[in-house]
Amino acid sequence: MSIGHALLGLLETGPRHGYDLKRVYDERFGQDRPLAYGQVYSTLSRLLRNGLVEESGFEVGGGPERKRYAITDAGVTDVSAWLITPENPQMYLQSALYTKVVLALMSGRDAEEVLDAQRAAHLRSMRELTSRKQGGDLADQLICDHALFHLEADLRWLELTAARLADLARQVTG
Amino acid sequence: MSATALDGDQPTTSDTLLSAMDLRKSFGHTTALDRAGITVARGEIVAIMGPSGSGKSTLLHCLAGLVTPDSGTVLFEGQDLADLSDRARSALRRGEFGFIFQFGQLVPELSCVENVALPLRLAGTRRRVAEARAREWLARLEVEQIADKRPGDVSGGQGQRVAVARALVTAPKVVFADEPTGALDSFSGEQVMRLLVDTAKQTGASLVLVTHEARVAAYSDREVVVRDGRTRQRAEVS
Numbered sequence A: 001m002s003i004g005h006a007l008l009g010l011l012e013t014g015p016r017h018g019y020d021l022k023r024v025y026d027e028r029f030g031q032d033r034p035l036a037y038g039q040v041y042s043t044l045s046r047l048l049r050n051g052l053v054e055e056s057g058f059e060v061g062g063g064p065e066r067k068r069y070a071i072t073d074a075g076v077t078d079v080s081a082w083l084i085t086p087e088n089p090q091m092y093l094q095s096a097l098y099t100k101v102v103l104a105l106m107s108g109r110d111a112e113e114v115l116d117a118q119r120a121a122h123l124r125s126m127r128e129l130t131s132r133k134q135g136g137d138l139a140d141q142l143i144c145d146h147a148l149f150h151l152e153a154d155l156r157w158l159e160l161t162a163a164r165l166a167d168l169a170r171q172v173t174g
Numbered sequence B: 001m002s003a004t005a006l007d008g009d010q011p012t013t014s015d016t017l018l019s020a021m022d023l024r025k026s027f028g029h030t031t032a033l034d035r036a037g038i039t040v041a042r043g044e045i046v047a048i049m050g051p052s053g054s055g056k057s058t059l060l061h062c063l064a065g066l067v068t069p070d071s072g073t074v075l076f077e078g079q080d081l082a083d084l085s086d087r088a089r090s091a092l093r094r095g096e097f098g099f100i101f102q103f104g105q106l107v108p109e110l111s112c113v114e115n116v117a118l119p120l121r122l123a124g125t126r127r128r129v130a131e132a133r134a135r136e137w138l139a140r141l142e143v144e145q146i147a148d149k150r151p152g153d154v155s156g157g158q159g160q161r162v163a164v165a166r167a168l169v170t171a172p173k174v175v176f177a178d179e180p181t182g183a184l185d186s187f188s189g190e191q192v193m194r195l196l197v198d199t200a201k202q203t204g205a206s207l208v209l210v211t212h213e214a215r216v217a218a219y220s221d222r223e224v225v226v227r228d229g230r231t232r233q234r235a236e237v238s
Helices: A004-012 A020-029 A039-050 A075-084 A096-106 A112-133 A137-163 A165-173 B056-063 B086-094 B112-122 B127-140 B156-168 B187-203
Strands: A053-060 A066-071 B004-006 B009-012 B016-027 B032-043 B044-049 B070-075 B097-100 B174-178 B204-210 B224-227
Touching: A004 A020, A004 A039, A004 A066, A004 A075, A004 B127, A020 A039, A020 A066, A020 B009, A039 A053, A039 A066, A039 B187, A053 B044, A066 A075, A096 A112, A096 A137, A112 A137, A112 A165, A112 B224, B004 B044, B016 B156, B016 B204, B032 B044, B032 B056, B032 B070, B032 B204, B044 B056, B044 B187, B056 B156, B056 B174, B056 B204, B097 B127, B112 B127, B156 B174, B156 B187, B174 B187, B187 B204
Parallel strands: B044 B204, B044 B224, B097 B174, B174 B204
Antiparallel strands: A053 A066, B004 B009, B016 B032, B016 B070
16 A cells, blocks of 8 residues: 555645644544554655645644645646556465465374364454444445455365365375 | 363353254265254354355254254254154244245245245234234335235345345244355345344344355354364364
């Protein structure tokens, strides 16, 4: 996730100061990983240095003065390009779980136990997400669904591997 | 609290509603269950998971008294199902058990409200009372608007909600659901699961849910995995 682009995208809706950006980001995208203040300000400094944002006056309120930032034309071009660039689909070719299964088989351990433990852990996470989804708004539901579909894909792999364990055992020990 | 270890599942306790021990069942030369065991506590939602042909539906059918195991024991509230006459077992199924299947299995000639009222009518409840209660259940499942339609005239998701209402209308102690969302798209399936789990929890009914879908199993309190007719010990890592 490119934090810089996400902040640029938020600035496209209007100038904001750093604290406000952090608040909106956390609300919409932060979920369990809110932004650190330091990260917001270091990212804004970088965007400023690259000419993608500019200072846009100060906001005077009850507290200290806050510097406001606005997106530049170059920033708009940059965020547009980012939005239409597909994210790299992850290939998942390096699987810790596959490694564990193979090593269990090679050492004569019960590889089904490895799969069972992982299934139980995945289902625990899926239960948490399902419960969170039921109590959440549409944003929560969509974010939880994204995670649930990924965990479900892992579980389908677990079942497939469980069904092929005997073949795999022959291959790795033969 | 006495506890008896079962093969493949939790120990039985005083809170156990339903339990099965050492179940074996073969169909011809095919072994469907091989020393399978399970316990279900009151109000608990248990998912029975496993690949196609693993024996999970046979386990459900044995628990529900629909299939008689070749050996092993099924206890409902401490009563061995094998000790009951066919008539007593049928009465138990009608009064204490609710059923939901993958394709609803609603009676096509009856309206949705008549389908939901059917278990009450079979138990001797008068039509007016049975249908009034059925309409309440359809409202609870958010499908009161289709009460007078025939099953063939409603969507798959609506039909499954009618099936859920029919399963719960008699206030059963346990509902058996075999792939209840298997024929639905994921959005309709989620709605059915949410309503099924919510209503089961509200009424205190236990739910035994056969599914091969992890997203459906995620609505349960606990899963039991069946593979090659055997229930797997859960490998818990703290």
